Amino acid sequence: MTLPLQPLGITMGDPAGIGPEIIALALGRQLNGMRRIVFGCPHVVRRAVGVVGLDLSVREIDEVSQAQFAPDTIEVLVTSSFTQLPSFGEIASNCGQAAFDALVASIKCAIADQISGIVTAPIHKEALSAAGIGYPGHTEILADYSGSTSVAMLLGNDLIRTVLVTTHCSLLDAIKAADFDAQMAAIRFAHEGATALGYRNPRVAVAGLNPHAGEGGIFGREEIEIISPAIEAARREGINVSGPWPGDTVFMQARQGHFDIVVAQYHDQGLIPVKYMGLENGVNITLGLPFVRTSPDHGTAFDIAGKGIADPASLETTFEYASRLVAAKQKEVA
Incomplete structure (x- = not known):
């Protein structure tokens, strides 16, 4: 009823x-x-x-x-x-x-x-x-x-959607806060949020923190030591998640239809591509x-x-x- x-x-x-x-x-x-x-x-x-x-x-x-x-x-x-x-x-x-x-x-x-x-x-x-x-x-x-x-914040429009691992804090604090638990929470929220918006078995992409998603550890080890283990753990929960993907291309792939929602590591990484598509169509969901x-x-x-x-x-x-x-x-x- x-x-x-x-x-x-x-x-x-x-x-x-x-x-x-x-x-x-x-x-x-x-x-x-x-x-x-x-x-x-x-x-x-x-x-x-x-x-x-x-x-x-x-x-x-x-x-x-x-x-x-x-x-x-x-x-x-x-x-x-x-x-x-x-x-x-x-x-x-x-x-x-x-x-x-x-x-x-x-x-x-x-x-x-x-x-x-x-x-x-x-x-x-x-x-x-x-x-x-x-x-x-x-x-x-x-x-x-x-x-x-x-x-968690879900920002999006008809073309791309993103959930943030960290929100209103300095970039230095965001890097410190983007730990395993924060990754898992954001991935779960992305799955739940996209599902609520009507996506069945949503394809969740996780952006890397470092340039080129760390390039195998050359530009940082957060992808290897924190982000990838969280992705694997989320997969074991049945979430259709992949990554970590380079932050400079993952939103382009989402816009092309390869992903339904992107997990961004920090505020501007997620909001710049969404807002670039036009403020008139953007929405913020808590x-x-x-x-x-x-x-x-x-x-x-x-x-x-x-x-x-x-x-x-x-x-x-x-x-x-x-x-x-x-x-x-x-x-x-x-």
């Missing part, structure tokens, strides 16, 4: 960035018949509706159960309320706090099964820091507040959470915030991926 589908939650992101604008634009195209709830400040959302020139109403609610989903109406669950709207494109502690509060509220609702998943608009790391919030980004907040002990979470593959774009020219395409793609993942979870429960 399929369980009733709860509404999808959307966090407004940093109020000084393009998050509220792209939410208004995306919802303006999808509102009627879709069950969406924005977590954030209603005044910020109203301003965003005006910036993009849409004829939409904003309705304030205090609980998910109060949502009515009337035509041409954005439901906003109030998690902050600015008495003076923040300036566009400026780092501010109150914006960082408001973005954080919206995310934490959405996590609580997701854990309570009041919403089917979370789509997060971009936050600004410096604004979080200015607010005294000691997290480097969404992923770490989501993991901590959901009680998840192991999570694996390992007890609920679905997706986000656009771009930042707050302070330079164009408030100008009404932000493109909602990536957010719309994010909605599509969230729906696919929620449907997959529904099948698991049924």
Whole structure:
């Protein structure tokens, strides 16, 4: 039996960035018949509706159960309320706090099964820091507040997908952190994530850490001593995984259809090829959470915030991926 589908939650992101604008634009195209709830400040959302020139109403609610989903109406669950709207494109502690509060509220609702998943608009790391919030980004907040002990980032588009062994840390720390256990976790997450996206027996490729995947130990021994043993162990678990492949060609092979998903060793190794294919189609998925979470593959774009020219395409793609993942979870429960 399929369980009733709860509404999808959307966090407004940093109020000084393009998050509220792209939410208004995306919802303006999808509102009627879709069950969406924005977590954030209603005044910020109203301003965003005006910036993009849409004829939409904003309705304030205090609980998910109060949502009515009337035509041409954005439901906003109030998690902050600015008495003076923040300036566009400026780092501010109150914006960082408001973005954080919206995310934490959405996590609580997701854990309570009041919403089917979370789509997060971009936050600004410096604004979080200015607010005294000691997290480097969404992923770490989501993991901590959901009680998840192991999570991973899956970044992708229609052509290539990647899961990261390490995320937001220096390259030196990433090399230290990319140990056997981290390799195994990333390979498993890549298999599970690709499966959830509809790939049967997904072909997982693991990128090497060193140039030419170490060239048989000439350029480093991490591939021999850490990465290859993890690949072999994952194969024994039944995962269709291969590598380590040179990082400078493995994504090209994935784009050509040889692999369904790539395990990248560090942040930029995985994100550069995905983002090079176009931010408008990129999506970020957090694996390992007890609920679905997706986000656009771009930042707050302070330079164009408030100008009404932000493109909602990536957010719309994010909605599509969230729906696919929620449907997959529904099948698991049924």
